[in-house]
Amino acid sequence: MQVYPNAFQPEGFFFLGKPVMETLTSVAAMKHWSRSHLAKGESLGFVPTMGYLHEGHVSLLHRGRSENRKLVASIFVNPTQFGPQEDLASYPKAPEADALKCEEAGVDALFLPTAAAMYGPDFHTYVDVERISDPLCGASRAGHFRGVATVVLKLFNILRPSAAYFGMKDYQQLQVIKTMVKELDLDVRVVSCPTIREDDGLAMSSRNSYLSPEERKQAVCLFQAIEQARLMFELGERDAASYIRAMSERIMREPDARPVYVSLVHPETLVDLTEVENGCLAALAVRIGKTRLIDNMLFERMETGGNGR
Amino acid sequence: MQVYPNAFQPEGFFFLGKPVMETLTSVAAMKHWSRSHLAKGESLGFVPTMGYLHEGHVSLLHRGRSENRKLVASIFVNPTQFGPQEDLASYPKAPEADALKCEEAGVDALFLPTAAAMYGPDFHTYVDVERISDPLCGASRAGHFRGVATVVLKLFNILRPSAAYFGMKDYQQLQVIKTMVKELDLDVRVVSCPTIREDDGLAMSSRNSYLSPEERKQAVCLFQAIEQARLMFELGERDAASYIRAMSERIMREPDARPVYVSLVHPETLVDLTEVENGCLAALAVRIGKTRLIDNMLFERMETGGNGR
Numbered sequence: 001m002q003v004y005p006n007a008f009q010p011e012g013f014f015f016l017g018k019p020v021m022e023t024l025t026s027v028a029a030m031k032h033w034s035r036s037h038l039a040k041g042e043s044l045g046f047v048p049t050m051g052y053l054h055e056g057h058v059s060l061l062h063r064g065r066s067e068n069r070k071l072v073a074s075i076f077v078n079p080t081q082f083g084p085q086e087d088l089a090s091y092p093k094a095p096e097a098d099a100l101k102c103e104e105a106g107v108d109a110l111f112l113p114t115a116a117a118m119y120g121p122d123f124h125t126y127v128d129v130e131r132i133s134d135p136l137c138g139a140s141r142a143g144h145f146r147g148v149a150t151v152v153l154k155l156f157n158i159l160r161p162s163a164a165y166f167g168m169k170d171y172q173q174l175q176v177i178k179t180m181v182k183e184l185d186l187d188v189r190v191v192s193c194p195t196i197r198e199d200d201g202l203a204m205s206s207r208n209s210y211l212s213p214e215e216r217k218q219a220v221c222l223f224q225a226i227e228q229a230r231l232m233f234e235l236g237e238r239d240a241a242s243y244i245r246a247m248s249e250r251i252m253r254e255p256d257a258r259p260v261y262v263s264l265v266h267p268e269t270l271v272d273l274t275e276v277e278n279g280c281l282a283a284l285a286v287r288i289g290k291t292r293l294i295d296n297m298l299f300e301r302m303e304t305g306g307n308g309r
Numbered sequence: 310m311q312v313y314p315n316a317f318q319p320e321g322f323f324f325l326g327k328p329v330m331e332t333l334t335s336v337a338a339m340k341h342w343s344r345s346h347l348a349k350g351e352s353l354g355f356v357p358t359m360g361y362l363h364e365g366h367v368s369l370l371h372r373g374r375s376e377n378r379k380l381v382a383s384i385f386v387n388p389t390q391f392g393p394q395e396d397l398a399s400y401p402k403a404p405e406a407d408a409l410k411c412e413e414a415g416v417d418a419l420f421l422p423t424a425a426a427m428y429g430p431d432f433h434t435y436v437d438v439e440r441i442s443d444p445l446c447g448a449s450r451a452g453h454f455r456g457v458a459t460v461v462l463k464l465f466n467i468l469r470p471s472a473a474y475f476g477m478k479d480y481q482q483l484q485v486i487k488t489m490v491k492e493l494d495l496d497v498r499v500v501s502c503p504t505i506r507e508d509d510g511l512a513m514s515s516r517n518s519y520l521s522p523e524e525r526k527q528a529v530c531l532f533q534a535i536e537q538a539r540l541m542f543e544l545g546e547r548d549a550a551s552y553i554r555a556m557s558e559r560i561m562r563e564p565d566a567r568p569v570y571v572s573l574v575h576p577e578t579l580v581d582l583t584e585v586e587n588g589c590l591a592a593l594a595v596r597i598g599k600t601r602l603i604d605n606m607l608f609e610r611m612e613t614g615g616n617g618r
Contacts, residue, residue: 183463
């Protein structure tokens with residue numbers, strides 16, 4: 001990664017190569033950077049990540065780049081959203097590759113705070129987005145969405161972004177953040193971006209790196225279970241229990257796969273459905289060996305215009 | 310209250326009287342107002358209140374007026390900080406007198422949101438400032454500081470004030486808000502203002518209006534209990550239990566007064582002290598008949614220079 005020292009740039013001179021990406025580690029420096037751009041009326045796009053960036057993240061960066069004058073990405077493996085038995089210590093890291101991907105995607109500032117910078121020793125302020133944090137992943141990951149909401153609120157306060165970009169793969173996270181933004185009167189526009197998938201349909205995730213080659217093959221069961229449900233939806237099946245049975249059976253066909261949950265829910269409340277409706281969400285979490293993966297899909301019926309209107 | 314319609318003000322013309330105070334009721338209008346002034350680089354002072362303004366509130370307005378280009382006051386009797394057995398429905402109101410006091414104090418915009426504007430029908434996002442919300446008033450008012458922190462965060466997000474002004478009478482509230490601002494990386498400067506007292510020492514409070522003439526006389530026991538403790542402090546007493554005993558006895562001398570709590574605590578953690586230290590806080594809540602009143606005082610020893618330095 002090349003760095004062009006600003007001191008040698010004459011005013012009005014533009015490099016033909018990529019502009020310089022700034023890397024900031026302190027909260028004060030990040031606030032100062034964002035305030036100086038916001039004061040000029042520049043829009044600020046923000047992509048918060050936990051690093052180990054894949055094409056899903058890069059798609060968020062591209063969307064953010066296209067919609068804003070300035071683009072900030074953060075990489076912070078947030079300890080408060082991990083449970084004591086979870087993979088905080090082993091979460092994959094690739095700081096140099098991540099910085100290169102950010103720079104190539106046109107990120108203006110990369111925020112890399114330490115846990116100590118984000119959470120003082122007596123940190124005890126938390127945001128709870130109740131109800132919507134309870135089902136699905138919330139049921140098996142106590143405190144997870146409280147940690148997510150709190151760190152995202154902190155990052156929003158530090159950056160004051162005009163828009164923030166999140167992937168649909170983490171659908172419940174997206175709903176938690178949308179609810180928080182609305183209910184706490186934040187100004188940020190929350191942008192949902194489509195899930196990016198491998199060729200066989202596996203949703204991209206930093207945690208896919210945990211999978212052995214054999215587990216990687218089996219991991220396609222998440223997408224295939226959803227695809228099977230989508231077929232049932234297109235055929236007009238209404239009974240949610242039938243979907244859940246079929247999806248669970250598809251998962252259980254893999255020797256190392258065990259469902260954590262398989263659900264058909266309302267897309268906004270995330271409440272379980274018994275009758276499958278247009279616009280509903282199929283969501284599942286599956287353990288492949290020791291790795292916990294999630295996926296989801298919104299089922300929307302095409303309007304055929306058959307009613308003559 | 311006179312209103313000068315803006316439409317008839319020629320540009321560059323200044324009234325010799327007071328400037329016009331704007332009254333705003335919607336969140337969107339308040340956001341628009343504040344953003345338009347912030348975009349000009351104007352500092353914004355904010356005094357959040359529950360109305361029924363007394364000299365304590367007015368002192369906050371004066372402080373805010375002296376330190377900022379623009380001054381906003383809010384009046385909102387926040388339902389989420391009242392328990393089900395508390396006085397939400399009977400909380401005193403004086404909207405016209407309040408507006409006049411605000412205008413006289415130089416308020417530029419008075420924010421009067423409805424509960425429906427602040428809390429949608431499915432509102433479920435709350436801020437918890439843990440630990441510091443637990444003792445003192447938190448122990449007898451479950452959820453009170455959660456409601457306070459949540460509404461203040463919402464108001465801060467709506468207004469984005471440069472500085473916000475709170476009275477020391479609500480000392481624990483002030484510490485909860487200071488902690489929230491620090492831990493959630495908010496930019497607002499939280500300003501503590503001294504408690505304003507009646508001639509006999511009773512701390513000014515909207516709830517004093519609940520007192521019958523006989524109860525009003527007895528209510529001086531809060532201040533007198535604190536004054537007695539202050540005397541003990543000046544005489545060098547160290548044993549916290551002795552203070553608590555003396556303060557409780559003073560309160561119990563009044564026929565209609567019953568202590569809710571009487572405490573000597575660390576001024577930042579609010580943890581009970583057994584040995585009284587310089588800088589500690591004496592805090593108490595007392596029921597006078599059906600009215601719950603609070604008061605507090607920081608005890609700080611004057612440095613006499615007696616050690617020869």
